Amino acid sequence: MDIHVLSYGLGNQLSQYAFFINRRQLMQRAYAFYAFKQHNGYELDRIFGLKEGLPWYLQFVRVVFRLGISRRFYSKRTADFVLSLFRIKVIDEAYNYEFDPSLLKPWFGIRILYGGWHDSRYFHPSEAAVRTAFSFPPLDDVNDAILQQIDAVYGVSIHVRRGDYLKGINSNLFGGIATLEYYRNAIGWAITYCKHRSLEIKFYVFSDDIDWCKQNLGLRDAVYVSGNSKTDSWKDILLMSHCRANIIANSTFSWWAAWLNQQPNKVVICPTKFINTDSPNQTIYPAAWHQIEG
Numbered sequence: 001m002d003i004h005v006l007s008y009g010l011g012n013q014l015s016q017y018a019f020f021i022n023r024r025q026l027m028q029r030a031y032a033f034y035a036f037k038q039h040n041g042y043e044l045d046r047i048f049g050l051k052e053g054l055p056w057y058l059q060f061v062r063v064v065f066r067l068g069i070s071r072r073f074y075s076k077r078t079a080d081f082v083l084s085l086f087r088i089k090v091i092d093e094a095y096n097y098e099f100d101p102s103l104l105k106p107w108f109g110i111r112i113l114y115g116g117w118h119d120s121r122y123f124h125p126s127e128a129a130v131r132t133a134f135s136f137p138p139l140d141d142v143n144d145a146i147l148q149q150i151d152a153v154y155g156v157s158i159h160v161r162r163g164d165y166l167k168g169i170n171s172n173l174f175g176g177i178a179t180l181e182y183y184r185n186a187i188g189w190a191i192t193y194c195k196h197r198s199l200e201i202k203f204y205v206f207s208d209d210i211d212w213c214k215q216n217l218g219l220r221d222a223v224y225v226s227g228n229s230k231t232d233s234w235k236d237i238l239l240m241s242h243c244r245a246n247i248i249a250n251s252t253f254s255w256w257a258a259w260l261n262q263q264p265n266k267v268v269i270c271p272t273k274f275i276n277t278d279s280p281n282q283t284i285y286p287a288a289w290h291q292i293e294g
Contacts, residue, residue, distance in 0.1 A: 002107060003061055004032040005114040006052055009039040010233060011252025015116055017044055018123035018130045025126045027106060031058065035065065035114075040231050047234050048134060064088060065112050090114065095173065095277045097284055118252060118274070118284045120259065134260060136238045143235050146204075146225060147242060153202040155243040156190050158183065158217070159236075159254035160207040177271050178249040180216055182294020186247045186269045187217070189292060193245075193267065204243060206236045206254075250274045258289070 004020040006013050017032060024030040034042040034052045044050040054061060068079050068090030076092075083089060091103065093115020103113070103122070117123075123130050139147060149155075160183065165174045187203070194201040203222040207213045210226050228235040233253075240246055240257035245267035248254035258268040268289040274282060285291060 001029045001031075001110050002027070003054070003058070003065075003110060003112045004030070005065060005112065006032055006034045006042065006044075007036050007038060007114075008116075009253070010043045010047075010237070011256055012116055013042070013044055014134065014256045015118045015122075015252055017050060017133070018126075019113070019117040021129050021133055022104075022123040022126040025129055026104075031055070033062065035062070040233070043231070043234070046231070047137065050133060061110065061112065065090060065114065068092075068112065069114060086110075088112070093117065095275065096282065097275060097278070098281050099283055116252070118255065120286060121283070131260065131262075134256075136234065139235060139238065143228065143239065146223070147239055149223070150204060150239060150242045154194060154199045154245075155202050155204050156194075156245040156247060157240040157243040157254075157257065158187070158203055158205045158207075158213075158222075158247045159240060159249045159251065159257070160205070160209065160213050160217075161249040161251045161253065162207065162209040162212060165251075173275050173277065174250055175276075177273050177276065177294065178251075179294040182271055182292060183217060183247065185294060186292045187219070189269060189290070190245060190247065190267075204239070206240060245269070255284070259286075 002023045004016055006016050020030060020032040031054050032052050033054050042052060045052065064083065068083060069092055087109030089109065090112045091114065097116060097118055099119040099121055164170045191201060203219050205213050205217065205222050205224045210224050214224060225236065225239060237253065237257045240254060241260040244263050246254065246258040246261060247269045248258050250271050250273060269292055270285045270289050271294055272291045274284045
C-alpha cells in the first residue's frame with residue numbers, strides 16, 4: 001500500500017498527486033493526504049475537485065509519518081528499524097530529485113511517500129488520467145480575454161520566479177539558476193526560432209515580481225499578466241499552458257504549465273538545472289525540452 005503525502009504549493013501538489021494517480025491506477029490501495037498547512041493550503045480540491053484524506057483505519061499514519069521524518073530524538077536509522085518491524089517504510093525524497101524506478105514497484109506493507117516526485121516518469125504510464133484530473137475550470141472575464149489573445153497569436157510565455165527564491169534556504173537550493181542571463185538567452189533563442197519560421201512572436205510575462213521583469217527583460221511589446229496571486233495563481237498556469245512556447249523557470253509552477261501544454265509542436269525552453277543539488281542523472285526536464293545556459 002502506498003500513502004502519498006501532499007505538501008507545499010500548487011506545483012508540488014500537482015507532482016505529488018500525479019504520482020498518486022499513477023499508483024492508484026496500478027494498485028487500488030493507494031491514498032493521499034495533505035500534511036502541512038503551507039502557502040495557500042490544499043489547492044487541488046478547490047481547483048479540480050480532487051479529494052485527499054485517509055480512511056479511519058489509517059488515521060494513525062499521520063502520526064507515524066511525523067515520527068518517521070523527525071530527527072529530534074532519534075536517528076533515521078533508528079526510526080527506519082522500528083517502523084520496519086510493522087512493515088512500514090517512510091520514503092523521504094532526497095533534494096537531488098533523482099528518479100528512483102524502485103518506487104514504481106509493488107510494496108508489501110505500508111509505504112509513506114514524502115517528496116516532490118517531479119520526474120514525469122513517476123506518472124507517465126497514467127498521463128491521460130493525469131491530464132483529465134488536472135482539467136481547469138472556466139476563467140473569469142478578465143483572464144478569459146487574455147486567453148483569447150493568446151490563442152490568436154504565436155504566444156510565448158515567460159515565467160520569472162523571484163520572491164521566495166531570493167530568501168533563506170530556497171536561495172541556496174534554487175537561486176542563481178534562472179538568472180537574467182538565462183532569460184535573455186532564452187528570449188533570443190525564441191526570437192531566432194520564430195524568425196526562421198516567419199512567425200510573429202508575442203511574449204506574455206508571468207511573475208511574482210512584474211516590476212523587475214519590466215525593468216530587466218528588455219521587452220518592448222510584451223503583455224505583463226498580473227493579478228492572479230494566492231488562490232488565483234492557477235489561472236497563470238492555465239494561461240501559460242495555452243501559449244505555443246514556454247520559457248520556464250526552475251519551478252514546478254511553470255514546469256506544470258509546460259507539461260500541460262497540448263499545443264501541437266509546442267516548444268519548451270528551460271534552464272540546465274532545476275536545483276543546485278541536482279545529481280548528474282537528473283531528468284526533471286523532459287528530453288524534448290530545450291535547455292539553455294544562464
